[in-house]
Amino acid sequence: MCSSKTKVTLGIEATNTATSPVARINGRPVLQPTCNRVPNLERRNSIKKVSPKSPSPPSPPNKTSLTPPISPKPKSPRPPAIKRGNESNGLNSSSEKIVTPRNTTKTPSTLERKKSKSFKEASLSYSSSLITESPGSIAAVRREQMALQHAERKMKIAHYGRSKSAKFEKVVPLDTSANLTSKTSEEEKRCSFITANSDPIYIAYHDEEWGVPIHDDKMLFELLVLSGAQVGSDWTSILKKRQDFRTAFSEFDASTLANLTDKQMMSISLEYGIDISRVRGVVDNANRILEINKDFGSFDKYIWGFVNHKPISTQYKFGHKIPVKTSKSESMSKDMIRRGFRFVGPTVLHSFMQAAGLTNDHLITCHRHLQCTLLASQ
Template sequence: MSGAPRVKSLHVTDSKARSILGLPGSTQTTVSKNIDMSLEKGSIGGKNQGVATSSPPFSSTRVPSILRRQVSLNASCSSDASTDSFQSRASTGRIYRTSSHARGRRQLASKTKIVIDSGSEISTDDLQPKKRCAWVTSSSDQTYAIFHDEEWGVPVHDDKKLFELLVLSGALSELTWPAILKKRHLFRETFSDFDHTIVGKFNVKQLVGPGSAASSLLSELKLRAIVENARQMSKVVDEFGSFDKYIWSFVNYNPIISRFRYPRQIPVKTPKADVISKDLIRRGFRCVGPTVIYSFMQVAGITNDHLCSCFRFQECISIAELEEVGPIKVKEDELKTDEGIESCICNDIDDLNFASG
């Protein structure tokens, strides 16, 4: 009998630890496991003593802690199991996600590269120097490159500009284009901005005298020729109305398009330049040989000698085409205006005849 109570008390304690609780304050009912029931029957002679009914109810303060222990125990067990199963199942999933992220990063990198490449291509095209004629290189003087890009080969129809280019072309026998362009402002100051009416009145002795500004630019022969050519240009203007009409009449007012591919194809002079040179010499112009005149034709846009690969080749053609369309449109507008005036006059005459009749 002494061992029975110890067993009973041990069983009570165990049953308390293993009980499933109801709400606080309600009658407590103990549901023992099969192992506990078998122990009670073996220790107390097979009789159920109802130990749980005599035990005091648990306080409400212990309920949450016990619930937390059981819930945490169940959760931990289930989480362990689920973690194992998740690891076994999701290992490939993690690899798949990793590979998908890696693939995404590769795609993003490739797209970024494409964007960068395309952007660099565009910026490279924009920043790369435009292809010019072969004689203008990266080591060429900047002034000379600008002259090639903006003036050389552009059709010129202003008399002052044509006279300037004729003078500078004549200076090529003593200087190069880069050297001439560097002194261009001195040429303009010396020759009154190339106004042929003023230059034609220059005192030649003062112009070619020692210490003069002009003597530092060209030789005496060239300086005398410039003054004489200015005087003869005034005569041409009086005869043709402008030097522009005279000089462009040799090419039927349309520039010659050479379409050269290589610099070696560009001639020093042409039969057309020879014809113009002879006519100018006949009119009293000096130092205007075929070579000088052909250089003048090139720079004045009378002939387009830009290489076909040069970006200015097509641009100069377009400029010439626009200049051709301009006068045609003006003439058409003038014709329409004249026709409108004539129709109005005819209508007025008809009205007067009808009224008088």
């Protein structure tokens, strides 16, 4: 049996040892496990007061609650992200990286940023799909044009016998206005310098005379004079004055022009509006042609001798590829200047060679190219 004094001392010691892991029973220290320690009421109440987010009073420990227990420690806010570009020294070691758990809540700024990014990507993909898939888009027209070109290439290869096993289908474009390869357009296709705004007299000259081989002395002399007169002007204005040139220079008869006096030259210049130096040049060239007739038999043999009496057939696809002078026109110019001809530069003589058919400079896409080539072979 224990006395009342021992009970009081045991109670005081028990209260004193509540906070320490060592208990005293009958004055002897006895170790106790930490799991058996029960915190006193004051310490428990202080812990509950510290927690800031306690929406409801704590339930007693002996009753079951439906809500999960609230952690006594407050949630630490999310640490700010460290940006590399904003550092003062521009360095960021691996120890400075902050690892956040996956289940952390996303801030509104990051949500808005991702939402706007996804919206932009969706809008971009939507617009690109519209451009490529809509029937009236630029991409659809381009695909149609490429299909037409591919079909035409196959047709050309089959026409020239380069492919025997190819099967061809007629490609009909969806838009009838884009059908540029019809039979009528192919028949009327001309060189690129002939446009819809070209004068009818210039179109007729291109379709009937330009590039056709000429062997008549009078006609060669006329084309030589017209080629020199169109320098600084254009062929359309010269062709409109063509009949005046024929009347003024006696149908380009060299024997008649060689006997003109100074008074007759002046009257021709005043009557037909031709520069007097141009008239004197034509008369001098007529005298040179008479000398060539004595040496070569005719002006035709002399001129065609520079190309070995065979027209030059070029294969130009574009108008800007046609030169203004060639080595043939330069050699012809040097020889004619040596013989005393006037207004016979290499550019003028190259234009003369084109007009007289010494060279076939029709584009290969022009319908006159093949016709002039056949005329040259005859």
